[in-house]
Structure formats: C-alpha cells, structure tokens
Amino acid sequence: MGKYYKTTPWVIPELPQSLKNIFKKNGKKISIRKNQVISGNDETALFSNTEKLIYIDSGLLGQAYKTYCVNKPYAMSIVLPGRMVNYLHYLEIDNSGDIILALRKSDIFTMTKSQFDGITEKDLKDEMVRYCKKAVTSDFDAMCCMFTCDTPQRLAYFLKALAESFYDDISTMPLVEIPLKLSYAEMSYIMHTTIRTIERLLPKWRSMGYISTRRNSLIIYK
Amino acid sequence: MGKYYKTTPWVIPELPQSLKNIFKKNGKKISIRKNQVISGNDETALFSNTEKLIYIDSGLLGQAYKTYCVNKPYAMSIVLPGRMVNYLHYLEIDNSGDIILALRKSDIFTMTKSQFDGITEKDLKDEMVRYCKKAVTSDFDAMCCMFTCDTPQRLAYFLKALAESFYDDISTMPLVEIPLKLSYAEMSYIMHTTIRTIERLLPKWRSMGYISTRRNSLIIYK
Structure with missing residues (x-):
C-alpha cells in the first residue's frame, strides 16, 4: 500500500482535529445501538443520505454500497472513530446507493451541511472539502483493489x-x-x-x- | 441499468453544449494518432493529469486506471466524442493513477483548469462542477459493477x-x-x-x- 496506494483503502482517513471540534461542539450527539441503520435508502434508517453529516466519536460504523447482486447485496467499508461520513453528500455527489450502519454500539454527532457551512469560516470549509476528497480517493482505491x-x-x-x-x-x-x-x-x-x-x-x-x-x-x- | 444505475457505467456522460462551445472556441486543437498516450503517468504522455482538461471532439479515447495487477495492469473505460476528461483534476481529486490514451485517431481540444476558470462565468463553472461530479458517479457505478x-x-x-x-x-x-x-x-x-x-x-x-x-x-x- 505504501508502495501502491497513497490512501488506506476501505478505511477512510481521520478528520482533522479542527473539524472534529466543530462536530463535538455544535453537533447533535446520538447513541446508536449495534446494527441500527443510521443513514441511507433503507426503511429503518434514521436519516436519508442527504440529510446529515455524521461524525463518529466512538464505536464502529460500516458504509455499505448496494451492489445489486443477489448473493452479495452489499460491499462494505468500515468507519473508525474520528471519521466523518456522508462526504459524498457534502461534495454534492450522488450517494443514494449507500447505507451507513452501526457495526458496534456507537456515539455519533450529526449536523446538516448547511448548519456546518453556516457556522464555519472559509478555511475550515476548504479543509472539509479536502477531507471529503481524500475519502473519495480512498474509496476509489478500495474499489480498484476489489476488482483487480x-x-x-x-x-x-x-x-x-x-x-x-x-x-x-x-x-x-x-x-x-x-x-x-x-x-x-x-x-x-x-x-x-x-x-x-x-x-x-x-x-x-x-x-x-x-x-x-x-x-x-x-x-x-x- | 435504467433499473439499477442512474448513470451509464464505463461511459461518462456528455458535456453540456455550453461547455463544449468554450473548448471549441478557446481550447487548443490537437490531432492525436491511435494509441498515443495523451495524459497521465506514462513517459510517452503528452501531458500530466494535472496539466490539461481534455475535450474530445471526434474519435475515441480510453481512460485506464492502473490496477497494480501483474496480469491485467489496466482497467479501462471509454470516452466517446462530446465528453471531457481529467474531471478528477478539475474537482481537485487525486487522479495520478489514470492514463488517458487515444483508442482511435482523435481530435481533442485542451485547456488548463485556470484558463477555463479565468474566462467562464460562475454559472458555467457550476455547470462544469456538476458535469465532473456526474462523471465520478458513473465511475463509481462502473467500479461497483466490476467487482460485483x-x-x-x-x-x-x-x-x-x-x-x-x-x-x-x-x-x-x-x-x-x-x-x-x-x-x-x-x-x-x-x-x-x-x-x-x-x-x-x-x-x-x-x-x-x-x-x-x-x-x-x-x-x-x-
């Protein structure tokens, strides 16, 4: 990986501390039980994928892509504490095929994109965009690994x-x-x-x- | 696909006419012979991936992802006339693993990102961002298909x-x-x-x- 990939495929990078602080200070804290679908196109989901940015403070989340394959309906990557998901939504890229669920009992902080953008300065918004793009690159590398x-x-x-x-x-x-x-x-x-x-x-x-x-x-x- | 995917995987969408016009009016026209590497991390490439936006007017291009797999070093998607590539560069997402080559004799128009941004109004820049994001979604769907x-x-x-x-x-x-x-x-x-x-x-x-x-x-x- 050090040799081939600049990212850590399947495991998106950690959010910079400055951005973590924004979620911890202004986000809504929610405790999530294991196996609860938090976000995405699922009838048991708490939110849609375009509703909330989700910062995970403790526990473990899974980000599952719908594959439309009968035998293996999802392909999953894991989200460690200190990460933020729904980065595709932040970048305004269609992510309607994803589901975010709790793989362990987890604590999350949620904010809407407009809430986040409303209270942060330009340099932190730029930092957020950079973070989201790094997460996309990590996804690309994971998918590339998956089929090769x-x-x-x-x-x-x-x-x-x-x-x-x-x-x-x-x-x-x-x-x-x-x-x-x-x-x-x-x-x-x-x-x-x-x-x-x-x-x-x-x-x-x-x-x-x-x-x-x-x-x-x-x-x-x- | 109509059923499952909102995009056309492996085939990125067409550039809106307003953006095509910008390339045709202001871009540098280059005729490319078959098999020439146009852009990317290859010693025979004409440009690096962060140097030029490439609009294809006629012919056929291939966009090849390096897979780091000994037997099948590239995974390819095709680029029909009327499309623009190096959209990851326009979005400032790392695309150092890609190569763009001509699969047929092709005519392209090239511009740098700063040239494009310098001469276009905000609404057309927004249109360009929307186009590039749609191309990323098409890539995601293709990769998802590839491994599932x-x-x-x-x-x-x-x-x-x-x-x-x-x-x-x-x-x-x-x-x-x-x-x-x-x-x-x-x-x-x-x-x-x-x-x-x-x-x-x-x-x-x-x-x-x-x-x-x-x-x-x-x-x-x-």
Whole structure:
C-alpha cells in the first residue's frame, strides 16, 4: 500500500482535529445501538443520505454500497472513530446507493451541511472539502483493489490499511497490534467474499505465523 | 441499468453544449494518432493529469486506471466524442493513477483548469462542477459493477450503457444500433477479463440472436 496506494483503502482517513471540534461542539450527539441503520435508502434508517453529516466519536460504523447482486447485496467499508461520513453528500455527489450502519454500539454527532457551512469560516470549509476528497480517493482505491486483486491480496491490503489507520508509521514496527476485532462475517462483507473463504485464509495465516489474535485485537507480524 | 444505475457505467456522460462551445472556441486543437498516450503517468504522455482538461471532439479515447495487477495492469473505460476528461483534476481529486490514451485517431481540444476558470462565468463553472461530479458517479457505478457482477452481466450492462449513451430513450426501441465497433481486445480491457472470455461470450450471444454485428456497428436486440 505504501508502495501502491497513497490512501488506506476501505478505511477512510481521520478528520482533522479542527473539524472534529466543530462536530463535538455544535453537533447533535446520538447513541446508536449495534446494527441500527443510521443513514441511507433503507426503511429503518434514521436519516436519508442527504440529510446529515455524521461524525463518529466512538464505536464502529460500516458504509455499505448496494451492489445489486443477489448473493452479495452489499460491499462494505468500515468507519473508525474520528471519521466523518456522508462526504459524498457534502461534495454534492450522488450517494443514494449507500447505507451507513452501526457495526458496534456507537456515539455519533450529526449536523446538516448547511448548519456546518453556516457556522464555519472559509478555511475550515476548504479543509472539509479536502477531507471529503481524500475519502473519495480512498474509496476509489478500495474499489480498484476489489476488482483487480484476488481475496488473499485484498485481505492483506485491507489489514495493512487498518494498521496504517491506527499508527502513523508502521515501516519500522516489527509487529502491529490492531485494537479492533472484526468477525469473519464482517471481514467477508468488507472483502465481498464468502465467510468460508475467510475461514480458510485466516487460520492458515495464523498457522504460518503471519498474524495472531487476542481477545480484542489482531496482531500482524511483518 | 435504467433499473439499477442512474448513470451509464464505463461511459461518462456528455458535456453540456455550453461547455463544449468554450473548448471549441478557446481550447487548443490537437490531432492525436491511435494509441498515443495523451495524459497521465506514462513517459510517452503528452501531458500530466494535472496539466490539461481534455475535450474530445471526434474519435475515441480510453481512460485506464492502473490496477497494480501483474496480469491485467489496466482497467479501462471509454470516452466517446462530446465528453471531457481529467474531471478528477478539475474537482481537485487525486487522479495520478489514470492514463488517458487515444483508442482511435482523435481530435481533442485542451485547456488548463485556470484558463477555463479565468474566462467562464460562475454559472458555467457550476455547470462544469456538476458535469465532473456526474462523471465520478458513473465511475463509481462502473467500479461497483466490476467487482460485483460476473463477466456476462458486466458485458450486458456495458452494452446497455453504450446504447443509452447514443440514444436518449432506448426503452421503446425494438433494437439499438451502436455506431461503434470495439475489438475483442478492447472489450476485454474494459471488462477487465481475458480476450478468451469475450471470444466465448459474443459469438454465443450472436448465435442466440441477442446481438449482431455490422462493419462499423453493433446491433442489440431486446
């Protein structure tokens, strides 16, 4: 990834602190239970995708693209705390095919785009636009990976993207502990593959000494 | 596609006439030979991707994404006459992984972003931003198709996108003649599959009466 991608595919970048502060100070805080659909074209969703910008303060969200594929209706990327979603809406790019849901119990802060634009100075609005565009580039890279790499390659890229999302520079670290435990089912959604493929790959990598798992984390040996 | 996608995946939308006029009046006209790389990270390219906006007046361009995959290094979408590329650059989204090349002898008009912005009124700049965002949505849909559909589905979607790009409303047409002949190799790049797969599929569809081919066109029966 360091070699190929400038972004961390499947894991959008962190929001700058200045923008986080705006959400925490002015946004509406909502606690979301696991599996609740927060936003998007789903009858159980709290909001439409063009209604709210959503900042995640704690927990874990998933951003699922509708694929119109019978067997695998969604392709998912994950949203770690400190990120903002509905960036396509902020950029006024059509995002009606997305759904945002809580993969864990999460705390979010929401604001409308016009609320955000109304209270922020030009330099912070520019910062927001830059953030949203970086998130789009990350999505492009993830999609590119999705259709060009086989599942083991994709999974390796995804774990590297995760590692790079938690640490500034992993190049000198002999091992990286990712403080997040995803289920095999969640990984299969993110990789858009079957659970069986994940069940085959991860134990194999564990027995080969590439990874190990703890109660609440995953360790990657390099 | 009418059913699932609001865009025509793999085939970006046409530039509004008002914007075409700006390129034709103020742009620099260049004739490009087949296979010349026009723009992007390639040593034979005429320009970098952040140097020029490129309007295609006649011919056929290809927009190739670098995939970092050894066997299939590019995934391609086609650019029909009347379109403008380097829209990611206009939106200031990183597009360093793309290459734009001529698939046929083509005439293009080029301008820099600052040249375009310097001579156009706000409403036309807004029109340009809307155009570029629509092109991004088309790319998202194409990528989504690429990793979720099998090759026959992808190829059917692609032919439908082509048909919808040449005609305003194909819903009432018993057959659609696409005035463009793509080689099996070109189709394999666009579908990111092997030539063999295309060689297997298209003759089969022809014998089943779904399509027929003329010297310079492809006919789809519905």
